[in-house]
Amino acid sequence: MPATDEIRLSNWPMDYAVRPCAIASFFVFVAFLWTMPLQHVIAYPFVFLFFGAIMGSAWFGGMIAGFVAVALSSLFVTYFFVPPLYSMHVAKESQSFFAAFILCSIAITVVSSSRKRAESAIRIARDQLEAKVQERTAELQRSNLDIKESERQLRILTEAIPQQIWRTDPQGRIEYCNHHLCDYLGQRTEELKGEAFFNVIHPEDNALFRQGWQAALKTGDRFEIEARVRAASGGYRWFLVRSISQRREDGRIARWYGIHIDIQQQHRAQQNLVQAQDDLARMQRSLSMAEMAASIAHELNQPLTALVTHASACREWLQAKPANLEKVSATAEKIIQESMRAGVVVSRVRALFKKEEQVRELTSMNRLIQELARLLRDEAIRKDVSIRLQLAADLPQLEMDPVQIQQVILNLAMNGMDAMMQVAKPRELIIRTEKHGVGEILVAVEDHGPGIAPETAARIFEPFFTTKPQGTGMGLAICRGIIEAHDGKIWTENSVRGGAALQFTVRSQS
Amino acid sequence: MTEKPGNLVDQRETVFIVDDDESIREGVSNLLEAVGINAKCYATAEGFRAHWSAAMAGCLLLDARLPGIGGVEFQERLRTSGARIPVIFMTAHGDIPMVRKVMKAGAVEFLTKPFQKEELLHAVEQAFASDRARRIEEAILDSTRARIESLTPREREVMALVTSGLLNKQIAGELNLSEITVKMHRRQVMEKMRANSLAELVRLCERVRLPL
Numbered sequence: 093m094p095a096t097d098e099i100r101l102s103n104w105p106m107d108y109a110v111r112p113c114a115i116a117s118f119f120v121f122v123a124f125l126w127t128m129p130l131q132h133v134i135a136y137p138f139v140f141l142f143f144g145a146i147m148g149s150a151w152f153g154g155m156i157a158g159f160v161a162v163a164l165s166s167l168f169v170t171y172f173f174v175p176p177l178y179s180m181h182v183a184k185e186s187q188s189f190f191a192a193f194i195l196c197s198i199a200i201t202v203v204s205s206s207r208k209r210a211e212s213a214i215r216i217a218r219d220q221l222e223a224k225v226q227e228r229t230a231e232l233q234r235s236n237l238d239i240k241e242s243e244r245q246l247r248i249l250t251e252a253i254p255q256q257i258w259r260t261d262p263q264g265r266i267e268y269c270n271h272h273l274c275d276y277l278g279q280r281t282e283e284l285k286g287e288a289f290f291n292v293i294h295p296e297d298n299a300l301f302r303q304g305w306q307a308a309l310k311t312g313d314r315f316e317i318e319a320r321v322r323a324a325s326g327g328y329r330w331f332l333v334r335s336i337s338q339r340r341e342d343g344r345i346a347r348w349y350g351i352h353i354d355i356q357q358q359h360r361a362q363q364n365l366v367q368a369q370d371d372l373a374r375m376q377r378s379l380s381m382a383e384m385a386a387s388i389a390h391e392l393n394q395p396l397t398a399l400v401t402h403a404s405a406c407r408e409w410l411q412a413k414p415a416n417l418e419k420v421s422a423t424a425e426k427i428i429q430e431s432m433r434a435g436v437v438v439s440r441v442r443a444l445f446k447k448e449e450q451v452r453e454l455t456s457m458n459r460l461i462q463e464l465a466r467l468l469r470d471e472a473i474r475k476d477v478s479i480r481l482q483l484a485a486d487l488p489q490l491e492m493d494p495v496q497i498q499q500v501i502l503n504l505a506m507n508g509m510d511a512m513m514q515v516a517k518p519r520e521l522i523i524r525t526e527k528h529g530v531g532e533i534l535v536a537v538e539d540h541g542p543g544i545a546p547e548t549a550a551r552i553f554e555p556f557f558t559t560k561p562q563g564t565g566m567g568l569a570i571c572r573g574i575i576e577a578h579d580g581k582i583w584t585e586n587s588v589r590g591g592a593a594l595q596f597t598v599r600s601q602s
Numbered sequence: 603m604t605e606k607p608g609n610l611v612d613q614r615e616t617v618f619i620v621d622d623d624e625s626i627r628e629g630v631s632n633l634l635e636a637v638g639i640n641a642k643c644y645a646t647a648e649g650f651r652a653h654w655s656a657a658m659a660g661c662l663l664l665d666a667r668l669p670g671i672g673g674v675e676f677q678e679r680l681r682t683s684g685a686r687i688p689v690i691f692m693t694a695h696g697d698i699p700m701v702r703k704v705m706k707a708g709a710v711e712f713l714t715k716p717f718q719k720e721e722l723l724h725a726v727e728q729a730f731a732s733d734r735a736r737r738i739e740e741a742i743l744d745s746t747r748a749r750i751e752s753l754t755p756r757e758r759e760v761m762a763l764v765t766s767g768l769l770n771k772q773i774a775g776e777l778n779l780s781e782i783t784v785k786m787h788r789r790q791v792m793e794k795m796r797a798n799s800l801a802e803l804v805r806l807c808e809r810v811r812l813p814l
Contacts, residue, residue: 389694390694393715393716394623394625394626394694395625396715396716397626397629397630397692397694397715397716397717398623398625398626398628399716400629400716400718400719401626401629401630401632401633401716401719401722402629402632404633404636404718404719405632405633405635405636406636408633408636408637408719412636419632419635419636423632426625426628426629426632429625430625433625470667473667473668473672474667
């Protein structure tokens with residue numbers, strides 16, 4: 093009987109009484125029917141068939157059926173086959189035989205039923221095992237199907253998404269390329285194994301690409317590079333090549349997965365932007381040059397005028413009768429002075445138009461500003477602005493690019509003067525210097541124009557941001573670039589006089 | 603026609619240099635001194651204005667771009683205030699609109715820096731001549747005004763009517779006088795005004811813009 097049946101207590105009369113009795117009765121009756129005719133053929137005492145009945149009952153009906161069979165068999169044997177026959181009395185000489193019969197019967201019952209139970213237990217266990225195996229097998233099959241399906245989906249995905257995807261072994265040898273990559277390169281995956289994969293990289297980017305890839309293979313770190321990749325047509329496009337490694341449980345690299353992202357558009361846009369920024373920067377510079385050209389012409393014409401008049405005077409003093417040599421000498425001195433002054437102007441102009449490379453010269457900020465103020469003089473008169481310098485006396489000399497710093501101050505001063513065009517006279521622009529920590533100088537350019545709105549102040553140093561109708565939006569952005577290259581900061585504040593105060597710092601770069 | 607007032611010739615003509623650049627002031631004044639022309643320097647227009655009086659002879663050598671009040675604006679102010687001193691402009695970069703403006707306002711010359719001695723001296727000569735003429739004219743005006751001052755009210759009435767072209771008879775009718783009396787007043791007027799003819803009298807009156 094299945095082990096589970098024992099638990100069904102509601103059925104216990106059936107399981108423990110009716111069924112064992114029925115089985116035992118059936119077997120014992122069959123044994124009796126066979127023994128009746130056969131006792132005349134086989135010598136006494138012939139009761140072995142009852143052993144079979146008991147064994148069968150115990151086997152099929154369990155221990156209870158076995159004992160019922162033992163009881164029934166004892167009754168039948170006593171009555172029919174033990175002398176005196178047809179009585180329940182057992183003769184003295186047969187008593188030992190009868191006792192042996194009962195003992196054997198009980199032993200058979202016990203052995204048979206326990207064998208049966210053990211066998212059932214084994215069978216049940218086996219059944220359970222089998223059920224479990226079947227269950228697991230089904231599960232495995234199901235998950236195998238799932239895996240296959242998701243693999244299929246993934247493959248569809250890698251083929252369908254419009255990106256160039258590849259995979260390599262841990263040594264970086266190509267194992268798989270999706271058809272977008274193959275189509276772009278005009279080669280099959282098999283053809284791309286080994287060197288071919290590098291040969292499609294632009295010669296100029298090739299060395300860097302290999303270097304980066306080898307380094308990534310060694311460390312297992314993410315690999316990312318921008319490089320030109322040759323198309324089937326022979327032309328090159330810019331790609332962002334990105335690859336990450338997949339590791340096994342033991343930490344070793346299993347594979348590399350990579351993607352080629354076409355960034356030709358972005359790259360071109362970026363290059364255009366850089367180009368535009370360069371152009372604008374140059375334009376801005378030449379614009380301020382144009383503005384300065386007038387000042388420079390004025391600057392140069394002043395000493396030239398003095399020179400011409402002094403020289404003419406000198407000739408007059410010489411031609412006088414008698415020649416006034418004292419005046420001649422004094423005038424010649426003036427001529428030398430004015431020539432030197434003209435020379436300074438010329439060298440400053442040369443400095444303005446010189447080179448792009450970084451220059452660092454030990455410079456006095458105050459002298460720089462005084463020079464600039466001279467250049468600004470003409471513009472200031474034209475705009476009806478007076479320029480006041482408030483220069484701190486104890487400033488250290490710092491390493492800087494004097495021309496660039498002058499450009500920054502010029503830009504700030506021009507902006508300041510422009511800002512004051514809308515306010516009533518007198519207009520005054522203050523250029524102030526002060527010590528700002530150790531080895532650091534602060535320069536402030538203050539106007540008393542309308543000031544800068546907070547939302548504007550936040551963006552004022554961004555490229556292309558301008559509040560002027562004709563502005564390029566590059567002036568202050570370039571200023572910031574210059575100042576940052578000098579380890580400084582540039583920012584706006586509201587001036588105590590009500591306008592804007594643009595300030596920057598320049599730091600010693602030792 | 604008329605005699606020159608005696609003090610005009612004696613007065614020393616001076617070039618008043620106004621430029622904020624010291625080296626320009628020094629150079630130009632040195633040159634002028636060398637050729638024997640009196641020169642005086644000022645760094646600002648205001649400085650010059652503070653020293654100047656209508657009696658000063660000479661001309662103004664003015665930088666077109668000056669800090670504070672600009673040269674061009676200063677010329678305008680001078681003109682509107684009635685100061686008729688001739689002005690020579692100088693500039694390091696003259697633009698045409700500016701030149702046109704100052705020349706229209708009566709500038710004698712416009713010198714572009716750097717300028718030559720000849721240009722400067724020519725301009726100064728011109729300016730001096732113009733100033734001389736101005737002073738002569740002003741002197742004549744002054745004496746004419748003085749002569750008019752010497753007329754009696756009746757004589758002034760007669761002069762007004764004479765210069766407006768009326769005949770003696772008409773004037774007599776107008777003023778309710780006898781023709782003889784008019785003739786007498788008229789002779790008196792001609793004498794006091796030192797006019798030899800009616801035409802001269804009319805010119806004198808026109809010059810001082812005598813209200814009729």
